Amino acid sequence: MAETTVASKMVTFIITRQDKPESQAYSETFKVPYRPNMNVISALMEIQRNPVTAEGKKTTPVVWESNCLEEVCGACSMVINGKPRQACSALIDQLEQPIRLEPMRTFPVVRDLVIDRERMFSALKKVKAWIPIDGTYDLGPGPRMAESKRQWAYELSKCMTCGVCLESCPNVNERNSFIGPAAISQVRLFNAHPTGEMNKEERLEALMEDGGIEGCGNSQNCVRSCPKGIPLTTSIAAMNRDTTKQLFKKWLTV
Amino acid sequence: MKGNSYFSRKLHSLVGIIPLGGFFIVHALTNFQAFERGPEGFQNGVNFINNLPLLPVLEFVLIYIPLLFHGIYGLYVAYQSNSNLGRFKYGRNWAFTAQRVTGVITFVFVFWHVYQTRFQVYMGNISHEELGSTMNHIASSPLVFTLYVIGVLAASFHFANGLWAFLISWGITVGERAQRVSSKICMAIFLLVSALFILSLVAFRGDEFKEVADAVTAVRSLL
Ligand code: SF4
Ligand code: FES
Numbered sequence: 001m002a003e004t005t006v007a008s009k010m011v012t013f014i015i016t017r018q019d020k021p022e023s024q025a026y027s028e029t030f031k032v033p034y035r036p037n038m039n040v041i042s043a044l045m046e047i048q049r050n051p052v053t054a055e056g057k058k059t060t061p062v063v064w065e066s067n068c069l070e071e072v073c074g075a076c077s078m079v080i081n082g083k084p085r086q087a088c089s090a091l092i093d094q095l096e097q098p099i100r101l102e103p104m105r106t107f108p109v110v111r112d113l114v115i116d117r118e119r120m121f122s123a124l125k126k127v128k129a130w131i132p133i134d135g136t137y138d139l140g141p142g143p144r145m146a147e148s149k150r151q152w153a154y155e156l157s158k159c160m161t162c163g164v165c166l167e168s169c170p171n172v173n174e175r176n177s178f179i180g181p182a183a184i185s186q187v188r189l190f191n192a193h194p195t196g197e198m199n200k201e202e203r204l205e206a207l208m209e210d211g212g213i214e215g216c217g218n219s220q221n222c223v224r225s226c227p228k229g230i231p232l233t234t235s236i237a238a239m240n241r242d243t244t245k246q247l248f249k250k251w252l253t254v
Numbered sequence: 255m256k257g258n259s260y261f262s263r264k265l266h267s268l269v270g271i272i273p274l275g276g277f278f279i280v281h282a283l284t285n286f287q288a289f290e291r292g293p294e295g296f297q298n299g300v301n302f303i304n305n306l307p308l309l310p311v312l313e314f315v316l317i318y319i320p321l322l323f324h325g326i327y328g329l330y331v332a333y334q335s336n337s338n339l340g341r342f343k344y345g346r347n348w349a350f351t352a353q354r355v356t357g358v359i360t361f362v363f364v365f366w367h368v369y370q371t372r373f374q375v376y377m378g379n380i381s382h383e384e385l386g387s388t389m390n391h392i393a394s395s396p397l398v399f400t401l402y403v404i405g406v407l408a409a410s411f412h413f414a415n416g417l418w419a420f421l422i423s424w425g426i427t428v429g430e431r432a433q434r435v436s437s438k439i440c441m442a443i444f445l446l447v448s449a450l451f452i453l454s455l456v457a458f459r460g461d462e463f464k465e466v467a468d469a470v471t472a473v474r475s476l477l
Binding site for chain 2: 083170173175209210213217219221224236237241242247
């Protein structure tokens with residue numbers, strides 16, 4: 001049968017592993033039977049079912065994170081053959097072998113391929129990436145957004161906080177407190193919203209603190225890496241413009 | 255006004271262009287007089303600068319202080335980055351790393367160059383009229399000439415690419431097309447300014463500067 005001939009083909013993985021947050025990283029090689037249309041997650045599931053290395057040694061199953069399996073949640077981000085991307089949309093047929101999997105080391109490694117993206121969520125809190133509408137009475141409908149604006153704002157709303165842009169940024173590292181591209185683009189998104197705009201200055205101020213927007217060094221790797229095609233460098237430049245205006249406004253008024 | 259990194263980084267970007275970038279262009283054009291008009295042309299340029307009013311104040315406020323701030327803070331900015339060219343071989347990422355590398359080279363080069371020229375005038379070892387012959391000495395040694403070419407290439411790249419980044423950091427070029435066009439213009443500026451400097455270095459090697467140098471030594475020995 002066709003299936004048996006296909007199953008004899010093997011896919012090789014070299015995976016960077018780490019048992020605990022503080023422990024040393026090491027690498028292990030696995031051979032997984034090839035199936036048509038498989039992706040990195042289905043291969044990891046195979047390793048989980050049969051955690052034996054290429055040398056035949058029994059080992060612990062490789063740990064990873066995933067949820068949506070359709071590139072919208074961002075949980076499965078890892079470094080695949082040197083590039084940060086989502087494992088669920090990384091098709092084996094399109095990858096060069098052996099396939100190397102590593103965690104995104106810009107973030108603290110929890111175990112194997114699992115990382116802690118907490119800094120991204122605290123960044124969103126820091127810049128107040130939400131629209132405050134809660135009150136004690138119904139405020140009624142807010143102002144409408146122009147369709148021309150909605151079109152580009154929608155693109156920014158596709159961000160899934162996956163962390164790929166931070167991983168690709170040379171200025172996000174342990175010597176630098178740069179907030180990273182994703183949160184800056186979210187400031188642009190929420191400041192573009194007709195109701196969100198009412199708290200625009202608070203968000204700009206958050207970008208004008210230590211480790212804010214000034215940390216961008218214009219390597220522009222982020223815009224080339226974002227899986228959602230978000231125009232991050234345009235967002236950063238637009239926020240550069242708005243924070244510059246905010247700076248002069250503060251100097252010249254009051 | 256907040257004394258935070260947003261403000262210092264913004265100021266760092268600004269003084270790189272105004273006044274430092276402005277001075278850099280004036281310097282390139284003055285030197286180029288050596289190529290275009292020979293020793294007298296260069297001397298006229300030097301004289302013009304030396305006849306500016308309040309020169310010591312101008313030098314400190316528009317050159318030395320901004321230069322020290324930009325240089326030292328720039329070293330810190332370079333230290334804060336992790337070049338990842340191995341993984342991301344994109345043109346702009348090359349420029350990012352090159353901006354930091356050329357910044358460090360320029361920092362060292364500027365100190366050395368100021369020591370060899372302006373500082374010697376301060377010390378009274380040479381006069382303004384002798385700068386042409388000093389440059390002749392400098393440019394005649396093949397090793398020093400090569401180091402100077404590296405220095406001016408680094409400085410020109412750092413200036414031109416820094417101009418591109420300045421336009422973004424101050425929110426002037428926002429869209430992708432604007433940034434692409436400005437990057438082409440800035441690379442043209444890099445080529446142009448480096449050509450001006452290298453041609454002047456070549457001109458300084460010429461015999462006419464040597465003759466001026468000889469004449470000065472001759473007059474010296476007579477006095
Ligand atoms: S901007 Fe793009 S790369 Fe960055 S976190 Fe959002 S989706 Fe991921
Ligand atoms: S599992 Fe959600 S993006 Fe891959």
